[in-house]
Amino acid sequence: MWWWLVGWAAASLVAVVVHRRLRHSVPAIAPEVAAFMVRFETELARTQPDVAFLGMLPDRFACLLRVDRQETVVSMHELVRHADAGDDAFTRLVASLIAEIRDVGLDRVGDLDFAVAATELLPQVRSRAWLQAQGTFGTDGLAYTPLADGVVVVYVVNGESSMVFVCREHLRRWRKDVVDVHNLAMANLARLGSPLPAAPIEAPVVVQTNDGFDATRVLLLPPRDGLLVAIPDRDTLWVGPEAGQNLERLMATTAQIAADSPHPVSPRVFRLSEAGLEALPTRR
Numbered sequence: 001m002w003w004w005l006v007g008w009a010a011a012s013l014v015a016v017v018v019h020r021r022l023r024h025s026v027p028a029i030a031p032e033v034a035a036f037m038v039r040f041e042t043e044l045a046r047t048q049p050d051v052a053f054l055g056m057l058p059d060r061f062a063c064l065l066r067v068d069r070q071e072t073v074v075s076m077h078e079l080v081r082h083a084d085a086g087d088d089a090f091t092r093l094v095a096s097l098i099a100e101i102r103d104v105g106l107d108r109v110g111d112l113d114f115a116v117a118a119t120e121l122l123p124q125v126r127s128r129a130w131l132q133a134q135g136t137f138g139t140d141g142l143a144y145t146p147l148a149d150g151v152v153v154v155y156v157v158n159g160e161s162s163m164v165f166v167c168r169e170h171l172r173r174w175r176k177d178v179v180d181v182h183n184l185a186m187a188n189l190a191r192l193g194s195p196l197p198a199a200p201i202e203a204p205v206v207v208q209t210n211d212g213f214d215a216t217r218v219l220l221l222p223p224r225d226g227l228l229v230a231i232p233d234r235d236t237l238w239v240g241p242e243a244g245q246n247l248e249r250l251m252a253t254t255a256q257i258a259a260d261s262p263h264p265v266s267p268r269v270f271r272l273s274e275a276g277l278e279a280l281p282t283r284r
Helices: 010-023 031-047 087-105 128-133 168-174 178-192 215-220 247-260
Strands: 051-056 062-067 070-075 121-127 144-148 151-158 162-165 205-207 227-233 236-241 269-273 276-279
Touching: 031 051, 031 062, 031 087, 062 087, 070 087, 121 128, 121 178, 121 215, 128 151, 144 178, 144 276, 151 178, 178 215, 215 227, 215 236, 227 247, 236 247, 247 269
Parallel strands: none
Antiparallel strands: 051 062, 062 070, 070 162, 121 151, 144 151, 151 162, 205 236, 227 236, 227 269, 269 276
8 A cells, every 4th residue: 555655755754664663652662551442442432422432642641632622631550450340330330430530620611810821821733523523512612813724723621640621711711812822822932942943944844842832833934935834643743845745645645644644734735925824725
C-alpha cells in the first residue's frame, strides 16, 4: 500500500512514518495485561456508551477517557489487579470507576474559577464535524472561533490530568466573550513554545511533539503568501513552501493520515495568506 509514496517529498513521508510510530509508541505490555485492556475497552463500549476510550498514554500505564465531554487520565494499576473478576463483578467495578470519575474527577462549570483557569487556557484546533458531534457541554455548547473551511478553534483548560473544554456557560460565569478567551489562550500557547523555525520557512517542516497542540500551532504562523499547511490530525502540523510541491500526493497523504487518526482535524490542504487559511480544491 506504500508504493504510491515512492518519490514523494521527504518531509511528507516523514509525516506518515512518524505519525504511525507515535500511534504505536505505547511500550509493550504483558499479554495478560493487553487482554485485560481489551476487556476494559469492550466493557466501556457495552455498558458506558457515553464514555469514550481514547487510548493508552505512551509514558505511563494509564489511559485517556472522555467523560461528559472532558478528557481525563485514568491510572490502570489498581484496575488491572481485578483482572480475574467475574463478568458481573467487572461490570460493577467499571461502573463504580466511571461514577467516581464523575463525582470527584471532573470539573463542573461552576468549579472553574477564571483566575485559576486563565493560566491553563489553551486553544485547540478541531474539525467542525467534531464540534457538532459534541452536542452540549454542561448547560451549553462549546465556545469556538471559525478558522477555515471545516476547521474551528475551541478552548480548553489544560490541567495535569484532565482537559476541560470551555463552553458558553463558562463565558457567562466569567463575564468574558470568545475574543477575550481566544486572546488569552493564544498568549498561553505562545508561552508553551513552538518547534517551528523562527526564520522564514524555506523547506517542508513537520511538527509532531505529541503534546496535543501540534496542529494548533498553525495559529502561530505569521500570515505569509506562498506557504501550504496541512493539519490532518490534532498531533500533526505540516508546513512547506508551495513552490515545488507535488500537490496531488500531498493531498493524498494528508487525507490518509486524517482517515487513520483517532483525532482527525482536516483531510484538506490549505494555502496560508494574509487573509488566513484557504482550503485548496480537492481536485486540481
